[in-house]
Amino acid sequence: MSMLDELDGPAALRSCTAAELTQLAGEIRQFLVESVCATGGHLGPNLGIVEVTMALHRVFQSPFTPIIFDTGHQAYVHKILTGRRGGFSKLRTAGGLSGYPNRSESKHDLVENSHASTALSYADGLSKAFELTGSDRTVVAVVGDGALTGGLAWEALNNLGVSRRPVIVVLNDNGRSYSPTAGGLPRHLHRLHDRRGYAAVVAMLGVAGAQGGPAESDVTGSIFTAMGFEYLGPVPGHDLAALERALAQAAARRSPVLVHCLTQKGRGYTPAENDDADRLHSVGVLDVATGRPPQSSQTTRAGAATWTDAFAEAMLEAGARYPELVGISAAMLGPTGLQPFADRFPGRCFDVGIAEQHAITSAAGLAMGGAHPVVALYATFAGRAFDQLLLDVGLHRLPVTLSLDRAGITGPDGPSHHGIWDLAMLGNIPGMRVAAPRDATSLAEELREAVADQRGPTALRFPKSNLGPAIPALGHHDGVDILRTADRASVLVVAVGATAVAALSAAEALAAEGIECTVVDPRWVLPVAEPLVSLAASYPLAVTVEDGVRTGGVGSQIAQALSATGADTTLVNLGLPTAYIPHGSRTELLARYGLDASGIANAIRTLIDRPVLARLHSKSGQR
Numbered sequence: 001m002s003m004l005d006e007l008d009g010p011a012a013l014r015s016c017t018a019a020e021l022t023q024l025a026g027e028i029r030q031f032l033v034e035s036v037c038a039t040g041g042h043l044g045p046n047l048g049i050v051e052v053t054m055a056l057h058r059v060f061q062s063p064f065t066p067i068i069f070d071t072g073h074q075a076y077v078h079k080i081l082t083g084r085r086g087g088f089s090k091l092r093t094a095g096g097l098s099g100y101p102n103r104s105e106s107k108h109d110l111v112e113n114s115h116a117s118t119a120l121s122y123a124d125g126l127s128k129a130f131e132l133t134g135s136d137r138t139v140v141a142v143v144g145d146g147a148l149t150g151g152l153a154w155e156a157l158n159n160l161g162v163s164r165r166p167v168i169v170v171l172n173d174n175g176r177s178y179s180p181t182a183g184g185l186p187r188h189l190h191r192l193h194d195r196r197g198y199a200a201v202v203a204m205l206g207v208a209g210a211q212g213g214p215a216e217s218d219v220t221g222s223i224f225t226a227m228g229f230e231y232l233g234p235v236p237g238h239d240l241a242a243l244e245r246a247l248a249q250a251a252a253r254r255s256p257v258l259v260h261c262l263t264q265k266g267r268g269y270t271p272a273e274n275d276d277a278d279r280l281h282s283v284g285v286l287d288v289a290t291g292r293p294p295q296s297s298q299t300t301r302a303g304a305a306t307w308t309d310a311f312a313e314a315m316l317e318a319g320a321r322y323p324e325l326v327g328i329s330a331a332m333l334g335p336t337g338l339q340p341f342a343d344r345f346p347g348r349c350f351d352v353g354i355a356e357q358h359a360i361t362s363a364a365g366l367a368m369g370g371a372h373p374v375v376a377l378y379a380t381f382a383g384r385a386f387d388q389l390l391l392d393v394g395l396h397r398l399p400v401t402l403s404l405d406r407a408g409i410t411g412p413d414g415p416s417h418h419g420i421w422d423l424a425m426l427g428n429i430p431g432m433r434v435a436a437p438r439d440a441t442s443l444a445e446e447l448r449e450a451v452a453d454q455r456g457p458t459a460l461r462f463p464k465s466n467l468g469p470a471i472p473a474l475g476h477h478d479g480v481d482i483l484r485t486a487d488r489a490s491v492l493v494v495a496v497g498a499t500a501v502a503a504l505s506a507a508e509a510l511a512a513e514g515i516e517c518t519v520v521d522p523r524w525v526l527p528v529a530e531p532l533v534s535l536a537a538s539y540p541l542a543v544t545v546e547d548g549v550r551t552g553g554v555g556s557q558i559a560q561a562l563s564a565t566g567a568d569t570t571l572v573n574l575g576l577p578t579a580y581i582p583h584g585s586r587t588e589l590l591a592r593y594g595l596d597a598s599g600i601a602n603a604i605r606t607l608i609d610r611p612v613l614a615r616l617h618s619k620s621g622q623r
Ligand SMILES: Cc1ncc(C[n+]2csc(CCOP(=O)(O)OP(=O)(O)O)c2C)c(N)n1
Pocket: 045, 071, 073, 074, 114, 115, 116, 117, 143, 144, 145, 146, 147, 148, 172, 174, 176, 177, 178, 265, 281, 330, 331, 332, 354, 356, 381, 384
C-alpha cells in the first residue's frame, strides 16, 4: 500500500511507525523524481530536504507553528505533505501549482518571495508579533547554507541572537548553492561538523539519541553561539529519528536555537547525486532514466543557443581583449554564463555567494582599483542592490558593467523572478547607460562598448529564452539601428532589445494591410538619445515595445523627452503593468500582455483606426 496515497495531511505523519516513515520518504523521493522530470523544476534541493521536512511536520504543528522556507524552491516536500501532491502535474504552469510557497494555495504557506536570505528576518518579525500579542508560539525558519551567505540573514541573526524569543533556525547545510557554497561560512560550518569527525558525532548522536539523550550541543563556540543562539548539531539530515530528537530539543528550549542539519543535495537520484554542476538544482523536462533532456528535445535543441550562451561567448572574447575585465557572480557562475570565463581566466572571476549587494560594492572597489568588473546577475536579483548601484557605483561614476540575464518576463518562477523592473530602476541612476541587445551579434558589440566605456556604469539586459534569428541593421541613424523602413511609413516602432523579433513580424503583417511601419532598435536604450526622440517626433504615431514595466521604462522616458519637443506625435508604450505577474510560460505571458507579434500588430491597428490618427496617417501618406 502506498503511504503517499494514505497521507491526508501533516497530522497523519505523527501516527506513522518508523518503517512507514522510511517507506514514505522513499515514495516522496520517487514521486519527486517522476513528477519534476516530467514538468521541470527544482529537483536537487527537494530531494535533499525530504527527511528534514518530514521531521518538521512531525515535531511542529504547522501553521500554529509557522514554518518559513528561505527562497522557497525547496518547499515541494512541504507541499506534498500539506495535501498538494495532486497539483504537481501542473507545477509552475499558468493557473497551476506555484514552484514556491503560495498563501492562496495553503494556510501552511507564508513567504512567496523566492529571493534568498529573507526567512530569518520574517521569523524575527513574526516572533516579535507573537510576543507582543502574548502568544508564545514558536517560529521555525529553514535556511540553506547558500542563503546564509546573504547579508540580510546576518542582520536577522544579529537581532534574533539577543532575543529570548522561541525561534528555531533549521540550517539545511548541503554545502552547495548551485556549486559549492563560496566564502568563509562553509569553512566554519565544515569545521563544526568536522571538529570531532562527523562519524563520531553521528555515533554519539545515535547512541545518545537511542537513550533519548540530548543532541550534541555546541562545545566549540560556533559563530551562532557567539551571537546568542544555542547551537544543536551537526545533525545527520537524513536520519529522521535524529532530526526529530534535535528539533524536539530545540522546541523545548523556548529561546533562539540553530539546528545544523547535514544533508545531500539530490539525494536518492543518481543523476542528481552525480551532477557536478549543480546536483540538478533547477531542471527542465528530463528523461528519468538518464537525468538528461529527452532525446527528442536534445535534437530539436541542438544548436538552439540561449542568450546566456551568447553572453558567455561574448565574455570570453571581451576577456581576451580587455585584461582589466573581471567577472563577478552571486553564487550563479553557471546559470549566468560566467563559468567559461572563470575557467579561461582563473583569478579574474569571483563568486561572492548569494550576496548581490556585496557584489556591486565590491565591484565598485575593483573599479576604483583600475579593473573593469562585469557583474552577472539575473535581472530580478539586481533590485536587491539598487542602493549600491545608485550610490556606490553611480555616484562615483565607476566603470562597472551589469549583465542582467532573465530580464523581462521569465515565466515559470513567477512574480519574484520576472525581471521587469530593471529598466525603470536603472533609468533613474544618473550616468547609468543601458543597452538592450536584439541578437547575439549586438550583445557582443554592446558588451564590448560597455567594457570600453570608462565614463561610468553600464548595463546589458536580455531575456530568458533561446536566441532569436540574427537581425542585421538596414541602416543607422545617429546610433539608432534601422531594422525596417518603407517609403510611406506612418508608424515608428521602437523595439527594445529582443522585442525586435515580434516587432518586425508585426510590421510585416501590417504591411500586408497597407499600414507601413519603420522599426528601429535604439541599442543603448537608456538614457533616451536625442536622435531617437527627433526621429519619433517626425512620425504621427510612435510605438515603443519593451519587455519591462511601462512606468519609468524606456517608453515613458521617450514620452517625457518627446513632450518637451512640442511634436504632435502620438506615442504609445507597449510594455508591462506595474503588477506582480503570476507564473506561466514566457510565451503565453508575453501574449497575454500584448508583447507578441499579434499583440503589437493589434495595438497599432487599433491606434491607426482612431479618427485623429487616420487623418494623420493619410496626411503622412503624402510625407
Ligand atoms: C537574492 C537571490 N539571489 C540568487 C538567487 C538564485 N538562487 C536560487 S536557489 C540558490 C541557491 C540556494 O542555495 P541554498 O540556500 O544552499 O539552498 P539549496 O538549493 O542548497 O537547498 C540561488 C543562488 C535567489 N533565489 N535569490
